[in-house]
Amino acid sequence: MDIQITPMKSEGVERHLQVSVPVTAVQAAEEREARRYASQVRLPGFRPGKAPATMVRKRFGGAIRQAALETLVQDAYKEVLEREKLELAGQPHIHDLHFDEGKPLTFTLHVEVRPKLELARTSGFQLTRPPEAVTDEMVDEQLEALREQRAAWAPTDDRPLPGDTVTVLLATAEEGGDLPEGQEYRLVLGSGQAIAGIEEIIMETAPGSSSERPVRWPDDFPDEAQRGTTKRVRVELTEVKRKTLPDLDDALAREVGDFDSLDALRAAVRTDLEQHVQREAESAVRQQLVDQIIEANPFDVPRSWVDRMAVAYAEAYQVPEAEREKFAEEFRPVAERQVRRDMIVDAIAEREGLTASEADVDEKVAEAAQARNLNPGQLYASLQKAGRLQEIERGITEEKVFKYLTEQNSVA
Numbered sequence: 001m002d003i004q005i006t007p008m009k010s011e012g013v014e015r016h017l018q019v020s021v022p023v024t025a026v027q028a029a030e031e032r033e034a035r036r037y038a039s040q041v042r043l044p045g046f047r048p049g050k051a052p053a054t055m056v057r058k059r060f061g062g063a064i065r066q067a068a069l070e071t072l073v074q075d076a077y078k079e080v081l082e083r084e085k086l087e088l089a090g091q092p093h094i095h096d097l098h099f100d101e102g103k104p105l106t107f108t109l110h111v112e113v114r115p116k117l118e119l120a121r122t123s124g125f126q127l128t129r130p131p132e133a134v135t136d137e138m139v140d141e142q143l144e145a146l147r148e149q150r151a152a153w154a155p156t157d158d159r160p161l162p163g164d165t166v167t168v169l170l171a172t173a174e175e176g177g178d179l180p181e182g183q184e185y186r187l188v189l190g191s192g193q194a195i196a197g198i199e200e201i202i203m204e205t206a207p208g209s210s211s212e213r214p215v216r217w218p219d220d221f222p223d224e225a226q227r228g229t230t231k232r233v234r235v236e237l238t239e240v241k242r243k244t245l246p247d248l249d250d251a252l253a254r255e256v257g258d259f260d261s262l263d264a265l266r267a268a269v270r271t272d273l274e275q276h277v278q279r280e281a282e283s284a285v286r287q288q289l290v291d292q293i294i295e296a297n298p299f300d301v302p303r304s305w306v307d308r309m310a311v312a313y314a315e316a317y318q319v320p321e322a323e324r325e326k327f328a329e330e331f332r333p334v335a336e337r338q339v340r341r342d343m344i345v346d347a348i349a350e351r352e353g354l355t356a357s358e359a360d361v362d363e364k365v366a367e368a369a370q371a372r373n374l375n376p377g378q379l380y381a382s383l384q385k386a387g388r389l390q391e392i393e394r395g396i397t398e399e400k401v402f403k404y405l406t407e408q409n410s411v412a
Contacts, residue, residue: 001025003076005083012300013089013112019076021105029068037064069099073107080109087114090304112302117347121296123408127288130281134273142269143248146256153241160203160240162190168202169236175214179234195221201235210236285411286402290341293405301339309335345401352404356396364392 002022009016037060043051057064073094080086089112097107153165160166166189169182187193189202197215205211212234221227246252253265310328313335319327328335349355362376365383369376383389 001072001075001079003079005080008108013115013302015084015086015109015111015113017080017084017109017111019080019107019109021072021076023102023104026068026072026099026105029072030064033064033067033071036067065099069105072105073097076105077109086111088112089114089302112304115300115302115343117297117299117343119293119297119344119347119351122293122348122405125289125292125296125409127285127292127406127409127411129411130284132274132277132281134270134277138273139266139270142273143266146269147245147248147252150252150255151243151245153243156240156242157207158240158242159206160189160237161242162203163243164189165241165243166202166237167239169210169238170198171234172215172231174229174231177232179212179232182234182236184238198233198235201233202237205235205237207237207240210234285406289402289405289409290337290344293344294340299340299343301336301343305339306332306336309339345398348401348404349397352401354397354400354404356393356400360396361389361393364396 002025004018004020004022006018006020007015008018034057038051038056041051041056041060043055043059046052077092081088092109092111095108095110097105099105156164165186167184167186170185171179171182173179185194187199187202189199194202195215195218197217201211201213201215212232214230215233216230217226217228219227246255248262250261253259253262256265257268259265259268307328310331311324313331314324314327317327362380365380366376368374369379372379380389383392
């Protein structure tokens with residue numbers, strides 16, 4: 001088709017193009033659709049395909065024009081991509097479409113094109129690796145967390161204390177109003193599940209008894225209408241459970257895992273912490289690298305790619321459908337940064353020949369199989385079935401790229 005293409009906007013990765021399809025092409029498309037309809041439709045009094053073209057047009061004119069429109073737009077779109085040599089980054093959009101009888105077909109095509117990263121500067125940056133020391137205090141904190149995980153909860157007749165789990169029947173009423181029947185709640189005192197005034201009443205109440213008094217709602221209460229109001233509150237304390245931590249000894253070590261003694265558990269915890277700290281330090285260096293490369297090599301990012309990344313995060317975090325729009329807006333900076341990071345990795349991997357090979361993936365799978373005492377072939381088949389091989393390939397590529405980048409820059 002002899003279409004006219006007029007650039008309207010070229011900004012970053014966005015392109016707006018005005019497209020005009022001449023009347024002759026529109027009429028030819030309608031004629032083709034009319035002949036197709038005439039060869040297929042059945043009209044009373046005529047054999048299949050023998051109805052007069054004028055009658056077919058009168059009966060199916062709307063459908064014929066719609067079919068012609070769809071064909072014309074699709075053909076024009078393909079021609080625009082070919083003539084303008086556009087590499088699309090996402091789904092195109094059509095706006096301001098006009099399809100009037102006897103006039104050219106016109107519309108505006110809005111597309112995002114794939115950005116071309118030059119990355120002129122990827123070296124000469126000064127990077128700082130965070131300290132990787134693991135202290136005794138860090139080990140003690142981790143051991144304390146293991147004790148917390150294996151804590152035992154038992155009922156007590158004592159008045160509750162912060163950290164206790166309580167079951168209460170709670171009733172509230174406005175000043176002068178009647179207190180309704182209490183509603184049951186299970187709370188951990190001191191965790192912020194109830195306002196301070198109500199927690200004070202609970203901790204003054206003995207199990208099996210009740211207390212009642214006015215309570216002022218805090219000025220920062222989430223519901224603005226209730227801020228600063230005073231209500232009558234009745235608390236009936238039905239149960240108190242207190243936590244008992246196990247002793248930090250060899251018995252706990254054996255319960256936690258295959259450790260003969262507390263010293264063996266402590267050593268394993270320290271090793272895990274050292275590996276974690278090393279990973280965190282490496283992650284910090286990589287983040288600095290990405291930030292400095294972005295600053296030295298500004299480039300545009302297709303919004304559609306950022307949108308897809310935000311959707312992927314929402315699915316990974318199992319965000320409810322009703323909250324996804326808000327989540328996507330708040331998470332956009334994180335999603336955009338991840339897209340930029342991926343684009344940098346891809347560009348350097350392609351430029352320097354660092355993309356993971358099949359042999360690299362096979363070697364990685366073999367290492368994992370040996371560590372788990374599995375058959376490499378079976379593990380490979382399992383990972384392939386689960387769609388995990390691409391993830392492994394991506395991880396290898398990133399390792400190669402960041403190793404290359406680290407060697408090109410100064411890390412202190």
